[in-house]
Amino acid sequence: MSQQNLESLDVGAIREEFPILQREFNGEQLVYLDNAATTQTPDSVVDAMSDYYREFNANVHRGIHHLSQEASVAYEEAHDRVAEFIGASGGREEVIFTKNTTEAENLVAYSWGLNELGPGDEIVLTEMEHHASLVTWQQIGKRTGADVKYIRVTEDGRLDMDHARECITDDTAMLSAVHVSNTLGTVNPVSELVDIAHDHDALAFIDGAQAVPNRPVDVEAIDADFYAFSGHKMSGPTGIGALYGKRDLLEEMQPYLYGGGMIRKVTFEDSTWDDLPWKFEPGTPQIAEAVGLVAAIDWLEEIGMERIQAHEEEIARYAYDRLTAEPDVEVYGPEPGPERGGLVGFNLESVHAHDLASIMNDHAVAIRAGDHCTQPLHDKLGVAASARASFYVYNTKEEVDKLVDAIDDARQLFA
Protein backbone atom coordinates (compact mmCIF):
# COMPACT_ATOMS: atom_id res chain seq x y z
CA MET A 1 0.00 0.00 0.00
CA SER A 2 1.65 3.22 -1.04
CA GLN A 3 2.07 6.05 1.36
CA GLN A 4 0.49 8.40 -1.13
CA ASN A 5 -2.71 6.41 -1.14
CA LEU A 6 -2.84 6.59 2.57
CA GLU A 7 -2.33 10.31 2.72
CA SER A 8 -5.08 10.88 0.26
CA LEU A 9 -7.62 9.35 2.61
CA ASP A 10 -9.28 12.45 3.99
CA VAL A 11 -10.50 11.30 7.38
CA GLY A 12 -11.73 14.78 8.25
CA ALA A 13 -14.07 14.81 5.27
CA ILE A 14 -15.14 11.24 5.93
CA ARG A 15 -16.07 12.10 9.50
CA GLU A 16 -18.39 14.84 8.26
CA GLU A 17 -20.55 12.15 6.74
CA PHE A 18 -21.15 10.65 10.18
CA PRO A 19 -23.10 13.11 12.32
CA ILE A 20 -23.16 10.57 15.16
CA LEU A 21 -19.40 11.03 15.59
CA GLN A 22 -20.07 14.62 16.67
CA ARG A 23 -22.05 13.53 19.72
CA GLU A 24 -20.75 14.63 23.07
CA PHE A 25 -21.14 13.01 26.47
CA ASN A 26 -20.34 14.98 29.61
CA GLY A 27 -18.80 17.64 27.42
CA GLU A 28 -16.40 15.25 25.70
CA GLN A 29 -16.66 14.27 22.09
CA LEU A 30 -17.46 10.66 21.36
CA VAL A 31 -14.48 8.46 20.53
CA TYR A 32 -16.08 5.46 18.90
CA LEU A 33 -13.79 2.43 19.06
CA ASP A 34 -16.34 -0.37 19.01
CA ASN A 35 -16.42 -0.91 15.28
CA ALA A 36 -15.91 -4.65 15.39
CA ALA A 37 -19.29 -4.82 17.11
CA THR A 38 -21.06 -2.37 14.81
CA THR A 39 -19.80 0.39 12.58
CA GLN A 40 -21.43 3.78 12.18
CA THR A 41 -23.50 4.58 9.13
CA PRO A 42 -22.75 7.45 6.74
CA ASP A 43 -25.42 9.86 5.57
CA SER A 44 -25.53 8.28 2.13
CA VAL A 45 -26.70 4.98 3.59
CA VAL A 46 -29.29 6.61 5.83
CA ASP A 47 -30.47 8.69 2.86
CA ALA A 48 -30.75 5.67 0.59
CA MET A 49 -32.93 3.92 3.13
CA SER A 50 -35.13 6.92 3.77
CA ASP A 51 -35.47 7.46 0.01
CA TYR A 52 -36.68 3.92 -0.23
CA TYR A 53 -39.37 4.57 2.37
CA ARG A 54 -40.25 7.97 0.93
CA GLU A 55 -40.30 6.98 -2.70
CA PHE A 56 -40.61 3.29 -3.51
CA ASN A 57 -41.62 1.32 -0.46
CA ALA A 58 -43.67 -1.71 -1.46
CA ASN A 59 -43.56 -5.43 -1.11
CA VAL A 60 -41.30 -7.23 -3.53
CA HIS A 61 -41.93 -10.43 -5.43
CA ARG A 62 -42.93 -8.44 -8.46
CA GLY A 63 -46.30 -6.99 -7.71
CA ILE A 64 -47.97 -5.55 -10.78
CA HIS A 65 -47.87 -1.94 -9.68
CA HIS A 66 -45.08 0.58 -10.19
CA LEU A 67 -43.86 0.72 -6.63
CA SER A 68 -43.58 -3.02 -6.32
CA GLN A 69 -41.71 -3.15 -9.60
CA GLU A 70 -39.23 -0.58 -8.39
CA ALA A 71 -38.79 -2.19 -4.98
CA SER A 72 -38.42 -5.65 -6.57
CA VAL A 73 -35.78 -4.50 -9.00
CA ALA A 74 -33.82 -2.71 -6.27
CA TYR A 75 -34.02 -5.72 -3.98
CA GLU A 76 -33.02 -8.21 -6.65
CA GLU A 77 -30.22 -6.07 -8.01
CA ALA A 78 -28.84 -5.67 -4.51
CA HIS A 79 -27.90 -9.35 -4.70
CA ASP A 80 -25.95 -8.72 -7.90
CA ARG A 81 -24.15 -5.78 -6.30
CA VAL A 82 -23.11 -7.85 -3.30
CA ALA A 83 -21.97 -10.67 -5.58
CA GLU A 84 -19.81 -8.26 -7.56
CA PHE A 85 -18.38 -6.78 -4.36
CA ILE A 86 -17.13 -10.13 -3.07
CA GLY A 87 -16.14 -11.60 -6.43
CA ALA A 88 -18.97 -14.10 -6.85
CA SER A 89 -19.19 -14.53 -10.62
CA GLY A 90 -22.47 -16.41 -10.35
CA GLY A 91 -24.22 -13.16 -9.44
CA ARG A 92 -27.46 -13.09 -7.49
CA GLU A 93 -27.91 -16.84 -7.53
CA GLU A 94 -24.93 -17.18 -5.21
CA VAL A 95 -25.95 -14.52 -2.70
CA ILE A 96 -28.65 -15.10 -0.10
CA PHE A 97 -29.67 -12.27 2.16
CA THR A 98 -29.91 -13.19 5.81
CA LYS A 99 -30.36 -11.20 8.98
CA ASN A 100 -26.62 -11.34 9.73
CA THR A 101 -23.57 -13.60 9.76
CA THR A 102 -25.08 -15.72 12.51
CA GLU A 103 -28.14 -16.54 10.45
CA ALA A 104 -25.96 -17.34 7.43
CA GLU A 105 -24.04 -19.82 9.54
CA ASN A 106 -27.31 -21.34 10.75
CA LEU A 107 -28.72 -21.54 7.24
CA VAL A 108 -25.89 -23.80 6.13
CA ALA A 109 -25.93 -25.71 9.42
CA TYR A 110 -29.63 -26.51 9.11
CA SER A 111 -30.00 -26.86 5.36
CA TRP A 112 -26.80 -28.73 4.72
CA GLY A 113 -25.53 -29.90 8.11
CA LEU A 114 -28.63 -31.59 9.47
CA ASN A 115 -29.17 -33.44 6.22
CA GLU A 116 -25.63 -34.42 5.36
CA LEU A 117 -23.87 -35.08 8.66
CA GLY A 118 -23.95 -38.19 10.78
CA PRO A 119 -21.87 -40.29 13.17
CA GLY A 120 -18.33 -40.71 11.90
CA ASP A 121 -18.32 -37.32 10.22
CA GLU A 122 -16.21 -34.50 11.56
CA ILE A 123 -16.77 -30.79 11.72
CA VAL A 124 -13.53 -28.83 12.12
CA LEU A 125 -13.59 -25.38 13.70
CA THR A 126 -10.88 -23.14 15.10
CA GLU A 127 -10.37 -22.20 18.73
CA MET A 128 -10.90 -18.59 17.72
CA GLU A 129 -14.37 -19.07 16.26
CA HIS A 130 -17.05 -16.60 17.19
CA HIS A 131 -20.02 -18.18 18.98
CA ALA A 132 -21.92 -17.61 15.71
CA SER A 133 -20.17 -20.58 14.20
CA LEU A 134 -18.88 -22.34 17.31
CA VAL A 135 -22.23 -22.78 19.04
CA THR A 136 -24.05 -23.47 15.78
CA TRP A 137 -21.79 -26.30 14.63
CA GLN A 138 -21.34 -27.63 18.15
CA GLN A 139 -25.10 -28.07 18.42
CA ILE A 140 -25.44 -29.49 14.91
CA GLY A 141 -22.70 -31.93 15.90
CA LYS A 142 -24.73 -33.01 18.92
CA ARG A 143 -27.87 -33.46 16.85
CA THR A 144 -26.26 -35.42 14.04
CA GLY A 145 -23.64 -37.35 15.99
CA ALA A 146 -20.81 -35.69 14.07
CA ASP A 147 -17.62 -34.95 16.03
CA VAL A 148 -16.40 -31.39 16.44
CA LYS A 149 -12.67 -30.65 16.48
CA TYR A 150 -10.88 -27.38 17.03
CA ILE A 151 -7.72 -26.17 15.33
CA ARG A 152 -5.39 -24.83 18.01
CA VAL A 153 -4.41 -21.21 18.44
CA THR A 154 -0.70 -20.66 19.09
CA GLU A 155 0.83 -18.49 21.82
CA ASP A 156 1.13 -15.56 19.47
CA GLY A 157 -2.51 -15.78 18.44
CA ARG A 158 -2.22 -17.53 15.10
CA LEU A 159 -3.75 -20.74 13.90
CA ASP A 160 -1.45 -23.71 14.28
CA MET A 161 -1.44 -24.81 10.65
CA ASP A 162 0.32 -28.09 11.42
CA HIS A 163 -2.51 -28.86 13.76
CA ALA A 164 -4.96 -27.82 11.04
CA ARG A 165 -3.43 -30.47 8.77
CA GLU A 166 -3.83 -33.02 11.54
CA CYS A 167 -7.41 -32.07 12.36
CA ILE A 168 -8.73 -32.05 8.82
CA THR A 169 -8.97 -35.66 7.64
CA ASP A 170 -10.93 -37.70 5.15
CA ASP A 171 -13.69 -37.87 7.75
CA THR A 172 -14.01 -34.10 7.80
CA ALA A 173 -17.18 -32.96 6.12
CA MET A 174 -17.14 -29.26 7.02
CA LEU A 175 -14.48 -26.77 8.01
CA SER A 176 -15.81 -23.52 9.44
CA ALA A 177 -13.15 -20.91 10.09
CA VAL A 178 -13.13 -17.24 10.87
CA HIS A 179 -11.37 -15.03 8.32
CA VAL A 180 -10.37 -12.28 10.76
CA SER A 181 -10.68 -12.97 14.50
CA ASN A 182 -12.87 -10.48 16.34
CA THR A 183 -10.89 -11.07 19.55
CA LEU A 184 -7.26 -11.44 18.47
CA GLY A 185 -7.38 -9.52 15.21
CA THR A 186 -5.63 -12.40 13.47
CA VAL A 187 -6.07 -12.58 9.71
CA ASN A 188 -6.18 -16.30 9.04
CA PRO A 189 -4.68 -17.93 5.91
CA VAL A 190 -8.12 -18.86 4.67
CA SER A 191 -7.15 -19.94 1.14
CA GLU A 192 -4.68 -22.38 2.62
CA LEU A 193 -7.31 -23.70 5.04
CA VAL A 194 -9.83 -24.08 2.24
CA ASP A 195 -7.26 -25.96 0.14
CA ILE A 196 -6.60 -28.38 2.99
CA ALA A 197 -10.34 -28.94 3.39
CA HIS A 198 -10.78 -29.52 -0.33
CA ASP A 199 -7.87 -31.97 -0.38
CA HIS A 200 -10.03 -34.08 1.92
CA ASP A 201 -13.27 -33.45 0.05
CA ALA A 202 -14.61 -31.34 2.88
CA LEU A 203 -16.56 -28.13 2.41
CA ALA A 204 -15.29 -24.85 3.79
CA PHE A 205 -17.36 -22.08 5.36
CA ILE A 206 -15.51 -18.83 6.00
CA ASP A 207 -16.89 -16.30 8.50
CA GLY A 208 -16.01 -12.97 6.96
CA ALA A 209 -17.81 -10.74 9.45
CA GLN A 210 -14.57 -8.95 10.35
CA ALA A 211 -12.95 -9.16 6.91
CA VAL A 212 -15.43 -7.88 4.34
CA PRO A 213 -15.76 -4.49 6.08
CA ASN A 214 -12.10 -3.61 5.86
CA ARG A 215 -10.24 -5.39 3.05
CA PRO A 216 -10.79 -6.57 -0.49
CA VAL A 217 -12.37 -10.01 -0.36
CA ASP A 218 -12.64 -12.34 -3.33
CA VAL A 219 -14.57 -15.46 -2.42
CA GLU A 220 -13.50 -17.23 -5.59
CA ALA A 221 -9.83 -16.53 -5.00
CA ILE A 222 -10.28 -18.01 -1.52
CA ASP A 223 -12.31 -20.79 -3.14
CA ALA A 224 -14.67 -20.81 -0.15
CA ASP A 225 -17.76 -22.95 -0.54
CA PHE A 226 -19.66 -20.62 1.76
CA TYR A 227 -18.77 -17.16 2.99
CA ALA A 228 -20.76 -14.88 5.29
CA PHE A 229 -20.78 -11.31 6.55
CA SER A 230 -23.00 -8.67 8.18
CA GLY A 231 -24.09 -5.27 6.84
CA HIS A 232 -23.90 -3.51 10.20
CA LYS A 233 -20.15 -4.07 10.51
CA MET A 234 -19.40 -2.43 7.16
CA SER A 235 -21.13 0.95 7.49
CA GLY A 236 -24.43 -0.57 6.41
CA PRO A 237 -27.67 -1.12 8.27
CA THR A 238 -28.49 -3.72 10.90
CA GLY A 239 -30.86 -6.50 9.94
CA ILE A 240 -29.07 -7.64 6.81
CA GLY A 241 -26.19 -9.96 6.13
CA ALA A 242 -25.27 -12.17 3.26
CA LEU A 243 -24.41 -15.78 2.65
CA TYR A 244 -22.37 -16.55 -0.42
CA GLY A 245 -22.53 -20.15 -1.58
CA LYS A 246 -21.28 -21.93 -4.65
CA ARG A 247 -24.23 -22.38 -6.93
CA ASP A 248 -24.10 -26.15 -7.32
CA LEU A 249 -24.08 -26.54 -3.54
CA LEU A 250 -26.94 -24.14 -2.98
CA GLU A 251 -28.93 -25.87 -5.68
CA GLU A 252 -28.65 -29.20 -3.94
CA MET A 253 -29.49 -27.83 -0.52
CA GLN A 254 -33.01 -27.89 0.86
CA PRO A 255 -34.46 -24.73 2.37
CA TYR A 256 -34.91 -24.74 6.13
CA LEU A 257 -37.32 -21.80 6.34
CA TYR A 258 -40.57 -22.19 4.46
CA GLY A 259 -43.33 -19.85 3.42
CA GLY A 260 -44.31 -17.44 0.72
CA GLY A 261 -41.91 -15.96 -1.76
CA MET A 262 -39.71 -19.06 -1.90
CA ILE A 263 -42.06 -21.43 -3.73
CA ARG A 264 -42.78 -22.20 -7.35
CA LYS A 265 -45.87 -24.36 -7.07
CA VAL A 266 -47.95 -25.25 -4.05
CA THR A 267 -50.73 -27.79 -3.69
CA PHE A 268 -52.37 -28.99 -0.50
CA GLU A 269 -50.06 -31.98 -0.68
CA ASP A 270 -46.70 -30.57 -1.65
CA SER A 271 -44.60 -27.61 -2.82
CA THR A 272 -41.69 -26.96 -5.11
CA TRP A 273 -39.08 -24.29 -4.64
CA ASP A 274 -38.31 -21.13 -6.50
CA ASP A 275 -34.92 -20.51 -8.11
CA LEU A 276 -31.84 -19.35 -6.27
CA PRO A 277 -31.49 -17.31 -4.19
CA TRP A 278 -35.21 -16.87 -3.49
CA LYS A 279 -35.71 -20.41 -2.29
CA PHE A 280 -33.71 -19.44 0.80
CA GLU A 281 -35.46 -16.11 1.37
CA PRO A 282 -39.03 -16.82 2.48
CA GLY A 283 -41.45 -14.10 3.50
CA THR A 284 -41.08 -10.38 3.03
CA PRO A 285 -37.36 -9.71 3.09
CA GLN A 286 -35.22 -6.78 4.33
CA ILE A 287 -35.88 -4.47 1.41
CA ALA A 288 -34.82 -1.16 2.92
CA GLU A 289 -31.80 -2.86 4.43
CA ALA A 290 -30.81 -4.32 1.07
CA VAL A 291 -31.00 -0.82 -0.40
CA GLY A 292 -28.89 0.44 2.49
CA LEU A 293 -26.35 -2.32 2.04
CA VAL A 294 -25.88 -1.37 -1.60
CA ALA A 295 -25.36 2.24 -0.58
CA ALA A 296 -22.77 1.10 1.96
CA ILE A 297 -20.91 -0.94 -0.66
CA ASP A 298 -20.97 2.04 -3.03
CA TRP A 299 -19.62 4.23 -0.27
CA LEU A 300 -16.84 1.81 0.66
CA GLU A 301 -15.79 1.24 -2.93
CA GLU A 302 -15.64 4.91 -3.58
CA ILE A 303 -13.01 5.17 -0.88
CA GLY A 304 -11.42 1.92 -1.99
CA MET A 305 -11.05 -1.25 0.04
CA GLU A 306 -7.25 -1.20 -0.19
CA ARG A 307 -7.15 2.24 1.30
CA ILE A 308 -9.54 1.28 4.05
CA GLN A 309 -7.36 -1.69 4.87
CA ALA A 310 -4.22 0.44 4.87
CA HIS A 311 -5.83 3.04 7.12
CA GLU A 312 -7.00 0.42 9.59
CA GLU A 313 -3.62 -1.25 9.62
CA GLU A 314 -1.98 2.06 10.33
CA ILE A 315 -4.29 2.93 13.20
CA ALA A 316 -4.06 -0.59 14.59
CA ARG A 317 -0.27 -0.46 14.46
CA TYR A 318 -0.27 2.86 16.26
CA ALA A 319 -2.64 1.52 18.92
CA TYR A 320 -0.62 -1.67 19.25
CA ASP A 321 2.61 0.28 19.70
CA ARG A 322 1.13 2.66 22.23
CA LEU A 323 -0.52 -0.10 24.23
CA THR A 324 2.46 -2.46 24.23
CA ALA A 325 4.60 0.46 25.47
CA GLU A 326 2.60 0.37 28.71
CA PRO A 327 4.26 -2.21 30.95
CA ASP A 328 1.04 -3.20 32.71
CA VAL A 329 -1.03 -3.66 29.56
CA GLU A 330 -1.24 -7.08 27.99
CA VAL A 331 -2.07 -7.03 24.29
CA TYR A 332 -3.48 -10.13 22.60
CA GLY A 333 -2.94 -11.42 19.10
CA PRO A 334 -0.24 -11.18 16.46
CA GLU A 335 2.01 -8.23 15.79
CA PRO A 336 0.74 -5.49 13.50
CA GLY A 337 0.99 -6.05 9.78
CA PRO A 338 -0.87 -7.90 7.10
CA GLU A 339 -1.68 -10.73 9.50
CA ARG A 340 -3.58 -8.49 11.87
CA GLY A 341 -6.80 -6.62 11.30
CA GLY A 342 -7.86 -3.27 12.71
CA LEU A 343 -8.60 -4.20 16.28
CA VAL A 344 -6.59 -4.54 19.45
CA GLY A 345 -7.65 -6.70 22.38
CA PHE A 346 -5.97 -5.99 25.69
CA ASN A 347 -6.15 -5.99 29.47
CA LEU A 348 -4.83 -3.56 32.03
CA GLU A 349 -3.27 -5.57 34.83
CA SER A 350 -4.88 -3.89 37.82
CA VAL A 351 -8.30 -3.15 36.37
CA HIS A 352 -11.02 -5.55 35.26
CA ALA A 353 -12.00 -5.00 31.63
CA HIS A 354 -15.52 -3.98 32.60
CA ASP A 355 -14.27 -1.36 35.01
CA LEU A 356 -11.93 -0.13 32.33
CA ALA A 357 -14.74 0.16 29.81
CA SER A 358 -16.89 2.02 32.35
CA ILE A 359 -14.11 4.49 33.09
CA MET A 360 -13.50 4.97 29.37
CA ASN A 361 -17.20 5.57 28.95
CA ASP A 362 -16.99 8.39 31.46
CA HIS A 363 -14.61 10.00 28.98
CA ALA A 364 -16.89 9.25 26.03
CA VAL A 365 -14.48 6.59 24.76
CA ALA A 366 -16.56 3.65 23.52
CA ILE A 367 -14.81 0.31 23.65
CA ARG A 368 -16.03 -3.21 24.21
CA ALA A 369 -15.25 -5.28 27.25
CA GLY A 370 -16.28 -8.84 27.86
CA ASP A 371 -15.84 -12.16 26.19
CA HIS A 372 -16.65 -10.85 22.68
CA CYS A 373 -18.62 -14.02 21.99
CA THR A 374 -15.45 -16.11 22.20
CA GLN A 375 -15.73 -17.62 25.68
CA PRO A 376 -13.65 -20.74 24.99
CA LEU A 377 -10.86 -18.61 23.52
CA HIS A 378 -10.89 -16.43 26.64
CA ASP A 379 -10.69 -19.54 28.79
CA LYS A 380 -7.62 -20.45 26.81
CA LEU A 381 -6.11 -17.00 27.24
CA GLY A 382 -6.73 -17.46 30.96
CA VAL A 383 -8.86 -14.36 31.32
CA ALA A 384 -12.57 -13.96 31.88
CA ALA A 385 -12.83 -10.82 29.83
CA SER A 386 -10.77 -8.51 27.70
CA ALA A 387 -11.07 -4.96 26.48
CA ARG A 388 -11.14 -4.34 22.75
CA ALA A 389 -10.61 -1.21 20.73
CA SER A 390 -11.58 -1.64 17.11
CA PHE A 391 -11.11 0.88 14.36
CA TYR A 392 -12.72 1.94 11.14
CA VAL A 393 -12.15 4.30 8.30
CA TYR A 394 -13.14 7.37 10.35
CA ASN A 395 -10.86 6.78 13.33
CA THR A 396 -7.72 8.83 13.97
CA LYS A 397 -4.51 8.50 15.93
CA GLU A 398 -5.71 11.29 18.21
CA GLU A 399 -8.55 9.02 19.20
CA VAL A 400 -6.06 6.30 20.07
CA ASP A 401 -4.29 8.87 22.24
CA LYS A 402 -7.55 9.49 24.09
CA LEU A 403 -7.87 5.77 24.64
CA VAL A 404 -4.41 5.66 26.19
CA ASP A 405 -5.19 8.74 28.32
CA ALA A 406 -8.25 6.99 29.64
CA ILE A 407 -6.12 3.96 30.51
CA ASP A 408 -3.82 6.27 32.49
CA ASP A 409 -6.83 7.61 34.27
CA ALA A 410 -8.11 4.14 35.16
CA ARG A 411 -4.68 3.14 36.42
CA GLN A 412 -4.51 6.16 38.72
CA LEU A 413 -8.00 5.62 40.00
CA PHE A 414 -7.23 2.03 40.90
CA ALA A 415 -3.71 2.64 42.18
Add this chain to the structure above:
Amino acid sequence: MGLGSDMYRQQILDHYKNPRNYGELEDPTFTHIGENPMCGDEIRMDVVLDDDEETIERVAFKGDGCAISQASASMLSGKLAGKTLEELHEMDRDDVIDMLGVDISPMRVKCAVLAEKVAQDGAEIYQGDLDVDKTTTEDD
Protein backbone atom coordinates in the same frame (compact mmCIF):
# COMPACT_ATOMS: atom_id res chain seq x y z
CA MET B 1 -8.42 13.99 31.52
CA GLY B 2 -9.28 14.47 35.17
CA LEU B 3 -10.05 11.84 37.72
CA GLY B 4 -13.56 11.42 38.96
CA SER B 5 -15.64 8.67 37.54
CA ASP B 6 -19.17 8.70 38.87
CA MET B 7 -19.28 4.98 39.37
CA TYR B 8 -15.89 4.73 41.01
CA ARG B 9 -16.19 6.90 44.08
CA GLN B 10 -13.72 6.48 46.88
CA GLN B 11 -15.91 4.13 48.84
CA ILE B 12 -16.21 1.61 46.01
CA LEU B 13 -12.51 1.71 45.26
CA ASP B 14 -11.69 1.35 48.94
CA HIS B 15 -13.85 -1.74 49.33
CA TYR B 16 -12.41 -3.16 46.13
CA LYS B 17 -8.82 -2.62 47.16
CA ASN B 18 -9.34 -3.54 50.82
CA PRO B 19 -12.21 -5.97 50.88
CA ARG B 20 -13.84 -6.49 54.28
CA ASN B 21 -14.68 -9.96 55.56
CA TYR B 22 -12.62 -11.52 52.82
CA GLY B 23 -11.94 -15.21 53.20
CA GLU B 24 -13.74 -18.30 54.42
CA LEU B 25 -15.53 -19.05 57.68
CA GLU B 26 -15.02 -22.17 59.72
CA ASP B 27 -18.20 -24.25 59.92
CA PRO B 28 -20.49 -21.93 57.99
CA THR B 29 -24.21 -22.62 58.33
CA PHE B 30 -24.37 -22.34 54.58
CA THR B 31 -22.09 -21.58 51.68
CA HIS B 32 -23.08 -20.61 48.20
CA ILE B 33 -21.35 -19.52 45.03
CA GLY B 34 -22.45 -17.48 42.07
CA GLU B 35 -21.12 -16.12 38.85
CA ASN B 36 -21.81 -13.65 36.18
CA PRO B 37 -20.75 -15.64 33.12
CA MET B 38 -20.56 -12.72 30.73
CA CYS B 39 -18.15 -10.82 32.97
CA GLY B 40 -16.44 -13.68 34.72
CA ASP B 41 -17.30 -12.25 38.13
CA GLU B 42 -17.34 -14.95 40.80
CA ILE B 43 -18.41 -14.78 44.42
CA ARG B 44 -18.51 -17.36 47.18
CA MET B 45 -20.27 -16.47 50.41
CA ASP B 46 -20.07 -18.21 53.76
CA VAL B 47 -22.76 -17.39 56.29
CA VAL B 48 -22.94 -18.31 59.97
CA LEU B 49 -26.32 -18.01 61.65
CA ASP B 50 -27.02 -17.37 65.33
CA ASP B 51 -28.43 -20.12 67.48
CA ASP B 52 -31.90 -18.86 66.59
CA GLU B 53 -31.15 -20.13 63.05
CA GLU B 54 -32.66 -16.93 61.74
CA THR B 55 -30.24 -14.11 62.48
CA ILE B 56 -27.05 -13.72 60.45
CA GLU B 57 -24.05 -13.64 62.73
CA ARG B 58 -21.17 -13.40 60.30
CA VAL B 59 -20.56 -13.35 56.59
CA ALA B 60 -17.37 -13.84 54.66
CA PHE B 61 -16.82 -13.82 50.93
CA LYS B 62 -14.21 -14.70 48.39
CA GLY B 63 -14.30 -13.67 44.81
CA ASP B 64 -12.83 -12.45 41.65
CA GLY B 65 -14.10 -9.93 39.19
CA CYS B 66 -14.75 -6.29 38.54
CA ALA B 67 -14.64 -3.56 41.16
CA ILE B 68 -18.41 -3.18 41.26
CA SER B 69 -19.09 -6.86 41.98
CA GLN B 70 -16.34 -7.20 44.57
CA ALA B 71 -17.02 -3.91 46.36
CA SER B 72 -20.67 -4.82 46.50
CA ALA B 73 -19.83 -8.17 48.13
CA SER B 74 -17.52 -6.48 50.62
CA MET B 75 -20.12 -3.91 51.63
CA LEU B 76 -22.90 -6.46 51.78
CA SER B 77 -20.89 -8.78 53.97
CA GLY B 78 -20.77 -6.07 56.64
CA LYS B 79 -24.33 -4.99 56.23
CA LEU B 80 -25.81 -8.46 56.56
CA ALA B 81 -24.42 -9.19 60.02
CA GLY B 82 -27.29 -8.79 62.46
CA LYS B 83 -29.99 -9.03 59.83
CA THR B 84 -32.50 -11.87 59.75
CA LEU B 85 -32.88 -14.14 56.76
CA GLU B 86 -36.28 -12.54 56.23
CA GLU B 87 -34.65 -9.14 56.01
CA LEU B 88 -32.13 -10.56 53.59
CA HIS B 89 -34.91 -11.83 51.35
CA GLU B 90 -36.61 -8.45 51.44
CA MET B 91 -33.58 -6.75 49.90
CA ASP B 92 -33.81 -5.85 46.24
CA ARG B 93 -31.59 -4.27 43.66
CA ASP B 94 -32.45 -0.75 44.78
CA ASP B 95 -31.17 -1.54 48.26
CA VAL B 96 -27.91 -2.73 46.74
CA ILE B 97 -27.56 0.37 44.62
CA ASP B 98 -28.35 2.57 47.67
CA MET B 99 -25.71 0.70 49.60
CA LEU B 100 -23.14 1.33 46.87
CA GLY B 101 -24.08 4.99 46.89
CA VAL B 102 -23.40 5.59 43.21
CA ASP B 103 -25.34 5.44 39.98
CA ILE B 104 -24.83 2.06 38.41
CA SER B 105 -25.14 2.06 34.66
CA PRO B 106 -27.72 -0.41 33.38
CA MET B 107 -25.18 -2.81 31.94
CA ARG B 108 -23.39 -3.04 35.28
CA VAL B 109 -26.39 -3.79 37.48
CA LYS B 110 -25.71 -7.50 37.07
CA CYS B 111 -22.28 -6.99 38.61
CA ALA B 112 -23.72 -4.97 41.49
CA VAL B 113 -26.40 -7.45 42.50
CA LEU B 114 -24.39 -10.66 42.22
CA ALA B 115 -23.41 -10.78 45.91
CA GLU B 116 -26.95 -10.10 47.06
CA LYS B 117 -28.29 -12.87 44.84
CA VAL B 118 -25.67 -15.29 46.08
CA ALA B 119 -26.61 -14.56 49.69
CA GLN B 120 -30.33 -14.82 49.00
CA ASP B 121 -30.06 -18.02 46.98
CA GLY B 122 -27.75 -19.51 49.59
CA ALA B 123 -30.32 -18.77 52.28
CA GLU B 124 -33.15 -20.19 50.19
CA ILE B 125 -31.25 -23.39 49.54
CA TYR B 126 -30.52 -23.66 53.27
CA GLN B 127 -34.23 -23.17 53.99
CA GLY B 128 -35.06 -25.88 51.47
CA ASP B 129 -36.89 -23.59 49.08
CA LEU B 130 -34.47 -23.71 46.19
CA ASP B 131 -32.36 -26.31 44.49
CA VAL B 132 -29.49 -24.96 42.41
CA ASP B 133 -25.75 -25.58 42.49
CA LYS B 134 -24.74 -22.13 41.51
CA THR B 135 -26.33 -18.74 41.09
CA THR B 136 -25.95 -16.86 37.87
CA THR B 137 -27.13 -13.35 37.16
CA GLU B 138 -28.13 -14.17 33.61
CA ASP B 139 -31.76 -14.94 34.20
CA ASP B 140 -33.00 -11.72 35.74
